[in-house]
Amino acid sequence: MKTAEMMETYPAEINLDRELLAKVVDALAACSQACTACADACLSEDMVADLRKCIRSNLDCADICDVTGRVLSRHTGYDANLTRAQLQACAQACKSCGDQCDEHAGHHEHCRVCAEACRACEQACQELLATIS
Amino acid sequence: MKTAEMMETYPAEINLDRELLAKVVDALAACSQACTACADACLSEDMVADLRKCIRSNLDCADICDVTGRVLSRHTGYDANLTRAQLQACAQACKSCGDQCDEHAGHHEHCRVCAEACRACEQACQELLATIS
Amino acid sequence: MKTAEMMETYPAEINLDRELLAKVVDALAACSQACTACADACLSEDMVADLRKCIRSNLDCADICDVTGRVLSRHTGYDANLTRAQLQACAQACKSCGDQCDEHAGHHEHCRVCAEACRACEQACQELLATIS
Amino acid sequence: MKTAEMMETYPAEINLDRELLAKVVDALAACSQACTACADACLSEDMVADLRKCIRSNLDCADICDVTGRVLSRHTGYDANLTRAQLQACAQACKSCGDQCDEHAGHHEHCRVCAEACRACEQACQELLATIS
Numbered sequence: 001m002k003t004a005e006m007m008e009t010y011p012a013e014i015n016l017d018r019e020l021l022a023k024v025v026d027a028l029a030a031c032s033q034a035c036t037a038c039a040d041a042c043l044s045e046d047m048v049a050d051l052r053k054c055i056r057s058n059l060d061c062a063d064i065c066d067v068t069g070r071v072l073s074r075h076t077g078y079d080a081n082l083t084r085a086q087l088q089a090c091a092q093a094c095k096s097c098g099d100q101c102d103e104h105a106g107h108h109e110h111c112r113v114c115a116e117a118c119r120a121c122e123q124a125c126q127e128l129l130a131t132i133s
Numbered sequence: 134m135k136t137a138e139m140m141e142t143y144p145a146e147i148n149l150d151r152e153l154l155a156k157v158v159d160a161l162a163a164c165s166q167a168c169t170a171c172a173d174a175c176l177s178e179d180m181v182a183d184l185r186k187c188i189r190s191n192l193d194c195a196d197i198c199d200v201t202g203r204v205l206s207r208h209t210g211y212d213a214n215l216t217r218a219q220l221q222a223c224a225q226a227c228k229s230c231g232d233q234c235d236e237h238a239g240h241h242e243h244c245r246v247c248a249e250a251c252r253a254c255e256q257a258c259q260e261l262l263a264t265i266s
Numbered sequence: 267m268k269t270a271e272m273m274e275t276y277p278a279e280i281n282l283d284r285e286l287l288a289k290v291v292d293a294l295a296a297c298s299q300a301c302t303a304c305a306d307a308c309l310s311e312d313m314v315a316d317l318r319k320c321i322r323s324n325l326d327c328a329d330i331c332d333v334t335g336r337v338l339s340r341h342t343g344y345d346a347n348l349t350r351a352q353l354q355a356c357a358q359a360c361k362s363c364g365d366q367c368d369e370h371a372g373h374h375e376h377c378r379v380c381a382e383a384c385r386a387c388e389q390a391c392q393e394l395l396a397t398i399s
Numbered sequence: 400m401k402t403a404e405m406m407e408t409y410p411a412e413i414n415l416d417r418e419l420l421a422k423v424v425d426a427l428a429a430c431s432q433a434c435t436a437c438a439d440a441c442l443s444e445d446m447v448a449d450l451r452k453c454i455r456s457n458l459d460c461a462d463i464c465d466v467t468g469r470v471l472s473r474h475t476g477y478d479a480n481l482t483r484a485q486l487q488a489c490a491q492a493c494k495s496c497g498d499q500c501d502e503h504a505g506h507h508e509h510c511r512v513c514a515e516a517c518r519a520c521e522q523a524c525q526e527l528l529a530t531i532s
Contacts, residue, residue: 003436010443060207077189108410134267136303
């Protein structure tokens with residue numbers, strides 16, 4: 001990821017802390033990829049029928065992390081209300097998905113690794129939310 | 134769109150009203166497409182420099198409507214907290230983008246049509262939000 | 267969808283036929299939604315274990331139709347090579363997903379409706395491809 | 400990114416080389432983020448009117464890299480025809496966007512960094528394509 005490097009090249013002011021922003025964008029990309037991969041790995045498990053809710057959470061979380069990463073990669077015409085609302089939705093998605101994956105972390109390595117990505121991402125979103133007035 | 138028809142084929146219970154859900158999903162698809170097209174039309178205007186904030190709002194709104202439509206198209210393992218949070222972010226995106234496009238509606242037909250799509254979508258999201266306890 | 271209306275407001279020339287373009291964009295939106303819904307409906311079926319490949323095709327097709335619809339909604343700086351390549355990938359995704367859904371169309375209404383959306387979308391993509399030199 | 404770690408946890412066979420796959424998925428995520436950021440940075444430049452085509456290429460490339468990364472993160476029900484077609488479209492998107500950004504690399508650091516991400520991603524896609532029979 002060239003997130004921090006790209007952030008440095010933005011030609012105008014950025015309303016949020018660039019270092020923290022880059023960290024959150026990277027956590028979102030990692031979480032989105034892990035969730036897409038975890039949904040697919042769950043789909044290949046013998047016990048797929050027990051993993052329906054987990055797969056659904058994975059799909060939502062992947063989609064929402066992707067979009068939140070895009071919103072945070074844009075700085076032109078910053079809109080605090082939108083950034084805040086999307087970050088709140090994303091923190092919720094990461095929490096829901098992390099909870100689901102944690103339930104299966106003992107049986108499925110992909111759920112264990114994915115839960116870690118979700119927790120890290122939820123934490124990063126909350127850190128950034130705390131700086132948005 | 135085959136949204137309502139697909140909704141009828143879902144093999145289990147759906148926690149929200151199917152007719153309203155289908156209406157919101159369709160409004161989201163229409164708004165997302167309008168916003169993508171409006172961003173591109175703004176980009177081709179002579180006065181593109183005056184439309185920067187509008188383009189940015191368009192891009193965010195297109196992304197957020199897309200993802201919200203996906204979340205609402207899934208019913209397995211329904212999560213009211215996630216649905217509510219994403220709908221709130223989406224209503225905010227539609228409001229912000231509708232406000233931006235309205236400012237240029239007198240000069241640019243694409244902004245006028247897009248503002249209509251944003252208003253209809255914001256209204257649909259609010260209607261659905263009112264039914265989520 | 268306000269696709270045709272938005273297409274009319276584009277302030278410059280469009281290299282492809284506007285009516286056909288709007289038809290394809292609408293078919294892509296319908297197919298993407300149907301595929302997202304079909305993946306979720308498959309996930310809720312008792313026999314989900316028999317639908318793994320179908321779910322995966324649905325997820326790919328939804329993603330690819332979404333993105334292809336975005337590419338076709340943009341006209342600024344038209345790039346025939348890119349449009350052609352993305353349309354070819356999309357036609358392939360619709361074909362693969364339509365084939366998968368057709369196999370289950372007798373047992374699952376969502377697969378039957380989704381296969382229709384995939385076939386219509388594949389056909390629309392091929393029609394547009396035939397006009398790109 | 401936990402791409403390689405997630406790849407290791409997939410519970411069945413993967414038809415392509417896991418190490419190469421993970422490298423490509425990471426290059427796609429980096430390129431998608433760089434393109435989203437570059438589009439936004441271009442939008443904030445004084446000379447935005449000269450960067451229209453670059454912005455459009457950035458938007459397409461971001462969308463296409465995102466979706467290609469998702470397709471490559473799924474292994475269940477592998478479909479060589481679809482993977483190949485989407486990779487070809489993506490290599491084209493990276494080439495087009497890299498060419499655009501290269502034209503402005505002397506004036507805009509974001510275009511220079513983004514062009515690097517596009518070249519690396521195009522190269523990674525071509526490497527993977529060469530292994531798909």
